[in-house]
Amino acid sequence: MFAMGERAIAAEARDLVKDFDGKRAVDGVSLTVPEGSITGILGPNGAGKTTTLRMMLGIIDPTSGTRTLLGHDRPLEVAREVGYLPEERGLYPTMPASEAIAFMGALRGLPIAEGRRRALQLLSDRGHEDWAKRPIRTLSKGMAQTVQLLGTIVHRPRLIVLDEPFSGLDALNQEKLEQLIRDQAAAGVTVIFSTHVIAHAERLCERVAIIAEGRAAFEGAVDEARSRLRPIVHLRTRMADGPWRSALPTSAKNVAGEWRFELPEGGPEPLLKALLDSAAGIETLSIERPGLHDAFIAIAGEAAAREMGHSPAEAGSE
Numbered sequence: 001m002f003a004m005g006e007r008a009i010a011a012e013a014r015d016l017v018k019d020f021d022g023k024r025a026v027d028g029v030s031l032t033v034p035e036g037s038i039t040g041i042l043g044p045n046g047a048g049k050t051t052t053l054r055m056m057l058g059i060i061d062p063t064s065g066t067r068t069l070l071g072h073d074r075p076l077e078v079a080r081e082v083g084y085l086p087e088e089r090g091l092y093p094t095m096p097a098s099e100a101i102a103f104m105g106a107l108r109g110l111p112i113a114e115g116r117r118r119a120l121q122l123l124s125d126r127g128h129e130d131w132a133k134r135p136i137r138t139l140s141k142g143m144a145q146t147v148q149l150l151g152t153i154v155h156r157p158r159l160i161v162l163d164e165p166f167s168g169l170d171a172l173n174q175e176k177l178e179q180l181i182r183d184q185a186a187a188g189v190t191v192i193f194s195t196h197v198i199a200h201a202e203r204l205c206e207r208v209a210i211i212a213e214g215r216a217a218f219e220g221a222v223d224e225a226r227s228r229l230r231p232i233v234h235l236r237t238r239m240a241d242g243p244w245r246s247a248l249p250t251s252a253k254n255v256a257g258e259w260r261f262e263l264p265e266g267g268p269e270p271l272l273k274a275l276l277d278s279a280a281g282i283e284t285l286s287i288e289r290p291g292l293h294d295a296f297i298a299i300a301g302e303a304a305a306r307e308m309g310h311s312p313a314e315a316g317s318e
């Protein structure tokens with residue numbers, strides 16, 4: 001394993017390409033995942049997120065490009081140290097929940113007796129001890145998904161890869177999942193997850209890869225994506241007009257009485273001085289840092305953003 005600055009790298013992809021039947025599904029995606037970080041792969045449906053994750057895990061081979069997982073360039077060699085929640089959820093319907101968790105651990109080399117012990121612990125830590133004996137088919141979809149998620153971490157992997165883990169969960173369970181992801185990262189586990197909901201990535205991720213039409217439009221720190229955009233000024237004044245207007249950039253737009261514009265390079269002081277000198281009467285003034293959603297639009301374009309479930313309301317009902 002090599003380092004990025006002072007940090008070890010848990011996973012890395014370089015120029016991954018995947019063709020299916022002559023059609024390019026992934027077109028040169030690169031990704032650097034520092035150990036212990038939470039990294040999001042963001043993009044609309046069909047962008048190539050699942051295919052990228054499968055290549056990184058070694059489930060499929062890339063047409064070209066390279067990847068390393070926990071220092072190995074044959075990812076399956078480290079399968080026991082990896083947890084994977086695939087997009088297609090599925091557990092044996094007749095298996096009791098605790099058995100399903102232990103079984104998933106056994107598939108990754110955890111002795112079944114230890115798996116059973118940990119399964120009960122994982123369930124009771126979350127107040128779900130009553131689920132333990134219930135066959136999967138008697139659980140709701142969200143409950144079954146939680147069980148599958150616990151099965152993904154029962155063998156205490158160093159790296160977990162979650163494909164669209166939030167979809168199918170209600171708002172409360174999405175929040176619990178966010179906490180689980182944070183707890184895992186705090187314990188030193190590296191987390192990679194894919195999503196088409198920007199809000200989850202914004203709240204959780206240190207780094208993101210924005211994928212649109214198979215290409216990585218951006219890969220790096222969330223802060224770096226956001227800092228590509230200038231802060232936005234919102235201003236309301238009592239006076240509709242006055243000499244202060246010449247301090248506004250020409251691109252300023254007035255939306256229902258409120259001026260909106262990018263903070264000029266020179267910072268807010270010249271504007272503030274002009275407003276005060278000409279007694280514009282400031283009613284409201286705010287300078288907002290753009291969010292990841294604004295950065296996503298700037299990087300991947302309006303069309304890709306429209307395909308994403310980006311509003312908080314949508315994020316809650318995914």
Ligand SMILES: Nc1ncnc2c1ncn2[C@@H]1O[C@H](COP(=O)(O)OP(=O)(O)OP(=O)(O)O)[C@@H](O)[C@H]1O
Binds near residue numbers: 049
């Ligand atoms: N096994 C396959 N054979 C043929 N085409 C495939 C295969 N797997 C994926 N594709 C195609 O590759 C493209 C990217 O799919 P992928 O599942 O990676 O996207 P995604 O971003 O994960 O989207 P979603 O969230 O909808 O799964 C799509 O056009 C898909 O139809």
